[in-house]
Amino acid sequence: MGEMKEHTISVLVEQTFDALPRIAGLFSGRGYQIDSISVGEAEEPGMARMTIVTRGDDGVIEQITKQLNKIVNVVKVTDLTYEPFVERELALVKVTATQSTRSEIMQIVNIFRAKIVDISPKTLTVECTGSRAKVQAIIGMLRPFGIREISRTGSVALRREFRGET
Amino acid sequence: MGMGIETSIGQGDIRTRDHRSPVELEPIYDVSGAEILVRALAEQGVKTLFGIPGGAVLGLADAIGRFGRFRWVLTKHEQGATHAADGYARYSGRVGVVLVTSGPGSTNTVTGIATAYMDSSPIVVLTGQVPLPMVGNDAFQEVDTIGVTRPITKHSFLLRSAGEIAETVRKAFYIAGSGRPGPVVIDMPKDVLAAHADYLPGEPVVVRGYKPKIFGHAHQISRAAERISRSRRPVLYIGGGVVASGASEWVRRLAIEHQIPVTSTLMGLGAFPTDHPLWLGMLGMHGTYAANMAIQMADVIIAVGARFDDRVTGRVADFAPAADIIHIDIDSSVIGRNVQVDIPIVGDARHVLVDLVPLVKTPDSREWLEQIQRWRAEHPLWYDRNSDVLKPQLVIEKLGEITDGEAVIVTDVGQHQMWTAQFYRFKHPRTMITSGGLGTMGFGLPAAIGVAVAQEDGAPRRPIVAIVGDGGFQMTMEELITAAAYRLPVKIFVINNGYLGMVRQWQELFFGRRYVASELFRANPDIARVAESMGALGMRVEHPGEVQEAIEKALAWDRGPVVVDFRVDPRENVFPMVPAGAALHEMIEAKPSEE
Ligand SMILES: Cc1ncc(C[n+]2csc(CCOP(=O)(O)OP(=O)(O)O)c2C)c(N)n1
Ligand SMILES: [Mg+2]
Numbered sequence: 001m002g003e004m005k006e007h008t009i010s011v012l013v014e015q016t017f018d019a020l021p022r023i024a025g026l027f028s029g030r031g032y033q034i035d036s037i038s039v040g041e042a043e044e045p046g047m048a049r050m051t052i053v054t055r056g057d058d059g060v061i062e063q064i065t066k067q068l069n070k071i072v073n074v075v076k077v078t079d080l081t082y083e084p085f086v087e088r089e090l091a092l093v094k095v096t097a098t099q100s101t102r103s104e105i106m107q108i109v110n111i112f113r114a115k116i117v118d119i120s121p122k123t124l125t126v127e128c129t130g131s132r133a134k135v136q137a138i139i140g141m142l143r144p145f146g147i148r149e150i151s152r153t154g155s156v157a158l159r160r161e162f163r164g165e166t
Numbered sequence: 167m168g169m170g171i172e173t174s175i176g177q178g179d180i181r182t183r184d185h186r187s188p189v190e191l192e193p194i195y196d197v198s199g200a201e202i203l204v205r206a207l208a209e210q211g212v213k214t215l216f217g218i219p220g221g222a223v224l225g226l227a228d229a230i231g232r233f234g235r236f237r238w239v240l241t242k243h244e245q246g247a248t249h250a251a252d253g254y255a256r257y258s259g260r261v262g263v264v265l266v267t268s269g270p271g272s273t274n275t276v277t278g279i280a281t282a283y284m285d286s287s288p289i290v291v292l293t294g295q296v297p298l299p300m301v302g303n304d305a306f307q308e309v310d311t312i313g314v315t316r317p318i319t320k321h322s323f324l325l326r327s328a329g330e331i332a333e334t335v336r337k338a339f340y341i342a343g344s345g346r347p348g349p350v351v352i353d354m355p356k357d358v359l360a361a362h363a364d365y366l367p368g369e370p371v372v373v374r375g376y377k378p379k380i381f382g383h384a385h386q387i388s389r390a391a392e393r394i395s396r397s398r399r400p401v402l403y404i405g406g407g408v409v410a411s412g413a414s415e416w417v418r419r420l421a422i423e424h425q426i427p428v429t430s431t432l433m434g435l436g437a438f439p440t441d442h443p444l445w446l447g448m449l450g451m452h453g454t455y456a457a458n459m460a461i462q463m464a465d466v467i468i469a470v471g472a473r474f475d476d477r478v479t480g481r482v483a484d485f486a487p488a489a490d491i492i493h494i495d496i497d498s499s500v501i502g503r504n505v506q507v508d509i510p511i512v513g514d515a516r517h518v519l520v521d522l523v524p525l526v527k528t529p530d531s532r533e534w535l536e537q538i539q540r541w542r543a544e545h546p547l548w549y550d551r552n553s554d555v556l557k558p559q560l561v562i563e564k565l566g567e568i569t570d571g572e573a574v575i576v577t578d579v580g581q582h583q584m585w586t587a588q589f590y591r592f593k594h595p596r597t598m599i600t601s602g603g604l605g606t607m608g609f610g611l612p613a614a615i616g617v618a619v620a621q622e623d624g625a626p627r628r629p630i631v632a633i634v635g636d637g638g639f640q641m642t643m644e645e646l647i648t649a650a651a652y653r654l655p656v657k658i659f660v661i662n663n664g665y666l667g668m669v670r671q672w673q674e675l676f677f678g679r680r681y682v683a684s685e686l687f688r689a690n691p692d693i694a695r696v697a698e699s700m701g702a703l704g705m706r707v708e709h710p711g712e713v714q715e716a717i718e719k720a721l722a723w724d725r726g727p728v729v730v731d732f733r734v735d736p737r738e739n740v741f742p743m744v745p746a747g748a749a750l751h752e753m754i755e756a757k758p759s760e761e
Contacts, residue, residue: 014375018312018322029317059502066499072321072341075375 006035007061008087008157011050011068012042012076019073023050026067032060036089036132036154047075051087051156053132084160090127090153091135092117096146097124105145112138123148131155191367199328199359200229203292206335207236209368212263213623214239214254215292216247216616220267221307222294222356227265239619239652242644244271246612248278249642251289253616256599257574258625259412261288261343262616268294269307272353273314277606279349280318284603285433286410288347290338291315297357298326311353320348325355328363336371345378346497347410378496382513382521390468390492390509391525397466399488399534400426403449406433406602407471407495407515414438414595416519417470424528427538429457431472432587435598440571440591446538447547450478451744452584455545456538458742458750463537464489471515473500475603484749494518547588548756549738556710558582558661558734559589564713565631565659566591568721573629574599574617578610578638580668582661584740586633597628608641610634611658615645618654629721630655636662636686636693643696649727650701657720658702658729660693663736671739675754687736697729706731 013019020039027034035053042049054064061079068077080087097105102124109116109126112134118125128138132155139150191205203226207215214237219227230236241247244266251262266272272293282289296305312322321341323334334352342350394400408417414437421428421444428438429446438445447454449461458480461467467489472478479485485505492509493501501510511518549559562585565573571593577583577600592598599617601609614632621627639660649656663670664687673681694704703723707716707730720728741756 017324018316021313022316025316063499063503070497070499072373072376 002057004055004057005061005081006053006055007079007081008085008155009052009054009065009068010078010080010157010159011052011074013048013050013071014073014075015041015046015048016073019048019071022071022073023068026071027054030063030067032056032064036152038154038156040156051154053155078159080157080159084163085157086160087131087155087157088129089132089135089155090129091139092151093126093128093139093142093147094118094123094149095126095142096122096148098122101145105142108138108141112141114138191365193367194365196362197365198225198229199325199331199361199363200226201233202328202331202363202365203335203354203359204229204233204236205365206332206368207263208233209332210261210335210339213237214619215263215265216241216250216254217265217292218244218247218267218271219265220271220294222268222296223265223354223359225356225359226294226354237619238265239615239648241612241615241648243642244274245278245608246615246642246645246648248275248289248291249281249606249609249612250616250619250645252278252282252287253576253599253613254620255282255287255289255616256285256613257596257617258620258623259596260620261290261339264289264291266291266293267307268296268311269309272311273309276314276318277608279315279351281601281604281606281609282349283318283320285406285601286347287349288342289349290342291349291351293351293353295324295353295355298355299357301355312351315351318349319351322351322353324353325358328358328361331358331363332365332368333371336368337373340371341373341376345376346407378514379498379512380514380517382494382511382518384521386509386511387518387522388525390511391522393466393490393492393509394424394426394468395527395529397529398531399463399465400529400531401446401460401464401467402426402428403430403461403467403469403472404428404434404437405431405470405472408434408437409471409595411471411496411515412595413470413516413519416516416523420468420519420523420526423523424526425531425535426468426529427460427535429453429460431475431478431602432600433602434472435587436592437595439593441593446542448587449750450475451480452588452740452742453744453750454547454588455742455753455755456541458744458753459541460538461486461489462749462751467491469493469495470519471495474504476504479504480744480748480750480752545755548741553710553735555735556708556713556733558663558732558738559585560710561659561661561713561717561732561734562586562589562633565717568714568717569629569631571597573597573631576600576610576614576617576630576632578632578634579605579607580635580638580666581663581671581738581740582633582635582667585661588740607635607638610638611642611649611656612645614656614658615649615654618649618656619652629657631657631659633659633661635667636660636664636690637666639693640691643700646697646700646702646727646729653726655724656727657723658697658727659720660729660731661734662690662693662731663734663738664690665736667736668740674739675743676745693729693731697727702727702729704729704731706733708733
C-alpha cells in the first residue's frame with residue numbers, strides 16, 4: 001500500500017440505462033480518481049466495454065475493482081495493469097499556427113506519425129493516435145504554439161493475446 | 167403460525183379472505199401493466215405493502231384493490247412506510263415492499279432507503295413516475311428517483327414497457343434478498359403501468375453479472391481452522407451478517423464447542439445469548455471493558471459478517487495489535503478495507519461456518535478465559551442501581567428481566583439505543599432491530615410497526631418493544647396513528663431525558679458543557695397525552711418504584727399501541743466510552759458516584 005500507481009481497468013457491462021451512471025457515481029461517491037473513461041459497444045450485442053484509467057495505492061485499486069464487481073450489471077472487471085495489454089487513445093488538438101510556425105508544427109506531427117485533419121489561416125487541427133503517453137507527449141510538444149482546444153477519447157485497451165510463447 | 171385473518175382491521179386495510187393460501191397464478195392475456203405487477207408481486211409471496219398512493223400510482227392502487235390479496239398498510243409518511251418495510255424485512259427475513267407515488271412520495275423514502283442500504287436490509291421500493299414521454303420535462307411531481315437513490319440502492323430498475331414488468335419484479339426481489347441484501351428501487355412510469363401486455367407466471371430469473379458467492383474457499387477455510395486450533399487468545403467478533411444469513415446457531419457451536427469468547431457489533435446482538443459465560447458484551451465505542459480488552463489482547467480474531475466499522479475499531483492503527491484476523495463476509499469489498507486481514511474468506515456466513523466448525527480443534531484457551539472472567543468481574547457495566555432518580559438503564563434491565571429476553575426490541579438512535587444494547591438480555595437473532603449503519607433517528611416506531619405486521623403475516627409472535635428517545639420519537643411519532651389504526655401491539659418506551667441526549671453527552675464531555683441546541687425539555691409535549699390523542703394508551707413513569715408495574719401493564723395491554731413516557735435522569739451518560747480517535751482500550755468508564 002501507499003504508493004500511487006496508474007491502473008487501466010477494463011469493465012464488461014450490460015448496456016442498461018443505469019449502468020454507466022452507476023459506474024461513474026461509484027467513482028464520485030467514493031472519492032476515486034478518474035483520469036479517463038471510455039465506453040463503446042463490445043463484441044456481444046447489448047454489452048459495452050468500458051476502459052477506466054485511474055490512480056491509487058493498492059488498497060484503493062482493490063476497492064475499485066471490488067466495488068465495480070458489486071454493480072449488478074457489471075459482468076467482468078479486469079485490471080490490465082498486471083499483464084501485457086494494448087492501449088490506444090485518439091486526440092484532436094487544435095493549435096494556433098502562423099506563417100512562421102506552421103512548418104515546425106508539421107514536423108512534430110510527422111515525427112509522431114500524427115495527421116493534419118483540418119487547416120485554417122490561423123490554426124491546424126492535429127489527429128493523433130497512440131498510447132496515453134504518446135498523446136501526452138505530442139500535446140506537450142504542441143503546447144508552446146498555443147493550444148486552442150483538445151478533444152480526447154480516453155484510453156481503450158485490450159489484453160494482449162500472444163506473448164511470444166510457443 | 168398464528169396470524170390475523172380478519173377481513174378488515176382499520177383504515178386503509180384492503181386485505182381480504184385468507185392470504186395464506188398459495189397464490190395460483192394463471193397466464194392472463196392483454197392486461198394492464200398494473201395488473202401484471204400485482205401478479206408478479208403475488209408470485210413472490212408478498213402479503214403486505216407499506217405506502218401512500220398518489221396520482222402516478224392510482225391505476226396500480228386500483229389494480230391492488232381489485233386483486234384483493236394484499237394488505238396495504240397506509241402510513242402517515244413515506245419515511246414511515248420505508249422504515250416499516252425495513253423492520254418487516256429485518257424481523258421476518260422476507261423482502262419488505264414499499265409503494266409510493268412519484269416526486270415527493272419518492273423523495274420521502276430516501277432516508278428509509280439509505281437506512282436499509284447501510285444495514286443490508288432487503289426491501290423493494292416501488293415508486294410512481296410521470297409517463298415516459300414526459301420524463302425530463304419537469305412534469306408535475308417528477309423527480310429523477312433513480313438518480314436520487316442511486317448511491318443508496320443495491321440496484322434500480324426503470325420500467326420501459328409493460329411486457330418487462332414481471333421479469334423485472336422477479337429480478338428485483340432476487341437481487342434485494344440474496345447475497346448481501348439491500349434495497350432495490352423499481353421506478354414505474356404511469357403510461358407503462360397503463361399499457362397492456364400478457365402476464366405469464368414466471369420461471370426463476372438469472373441475472374447475468376450477479377452471482378453472490380455462497381461457499382467459502384476450501385483452502386482458506388482449512389487455514390482458518392488450523393489457525394483457530396493453535397490460538398491461545400481467540401475472540402469471535404460477529405455482526406449483522408450472522409443474523410442475516412441465519413448463522414447464529416453455527417456461531418454458537420463454534421464458540422461453545424471450542425470455548426471461544428464472543429463479542430458482537432450492535433447489528434449482531436441476539437445472535438449469541440447474552441447470559442452465556444462466553445459472552446463478552448458488545449465491542450466498540452460503547453462496548454464493554456471485557457470485549458474491548460479481549461480484542462486488544464487477542465491472538466486470533468474470527469470476524470463473521472461484520473465490517474470493522476469505525477465505531478467498532480476505534481483508532482485503527484492500534485486495533486487488535488497482536489491478532490491474526492480471519493474475516494468471513496459475503497461482500498469481498500469489506501474484507502481488508504479498514505484493517506489488514508490475514509485469512510480472508512468470501513462467502514455466506516452460515517455456509518462458511520458449516521464447513522469450518524467441524525475442522526476446528528478446541529484451542530487451549532483456559533488462561534485466556536480466566537483473564538476474561540477477571541475483566542468481567544472487575545469492570546462490569548455499571549450504573550447506580552440504588553438511585554432515587556429514575557435511571558434509563560433500570561428501565562431496560564427491568565424489561566429484560568420481565569420479558570426474559572424473549573421480546574423483539576426495536577430502538578431509535580441515541581443514548582437509549584446504547585443502553586439497550588448494553589443492558590437488555592438478548593437471546594435470539596432478529597430480536598434487536600436498530601439503525602446501526604446510518605444511525606437514523608425516527609427509525610424505531612415505524613420499524614416496530616413493520617415487525618408487528620410481519621408477525622401478522624406469519625413471523626414468530628413475540629412482544630414488540632420500541633425503545634426510543636424523546637427526540638427521535640418526535641421525528642416519526644405520526645406513525646403512532648398508523649399503529650393505532652391497525653391496532654398493532656407495539657409497546658413504545660420513550661426514554662425521556664429532555665435532551666438530545668447523545669448530543670448532550672458529547673457536549674458535556676468534549677465541548678465544555680455548552681449545550682447548544684440539545685435541550686428538548688423546554689418544549690417537549692406531554693408524551694402520554696400525545697399518545698392518547700393518537701389512539702394509543704399513554705402512561706408516564708417518574709420513579710424507579712413504578713417501573714415494574716408499568717412495564718407489566720404495557721406488556722399486558724392488548725388493545726393496540728401503548729406509549730410509556732419514562733422520565734429519566736437527564737444527566738445520565740453512556741459508559742464505557744472510547745472517545746473519537748482513541749484506541750479501543752482507552753475507555754472512559756462509568757464512575758460510581760462519590761457518595
Ligand atoms: C435523523 C437524525 N438527525 C440527527 C442525528 C444526530 N443525533 C444522534 S443521537 C441524537 C440525539 C437523540 O436524542 P433522543 O432521541 O432524545 O435520544 P437520547 O440520546 O436522548 O437517548 C442526535 C440528534 C441522527 N442520528 N439522526
Ligand atoms: Mg433524549
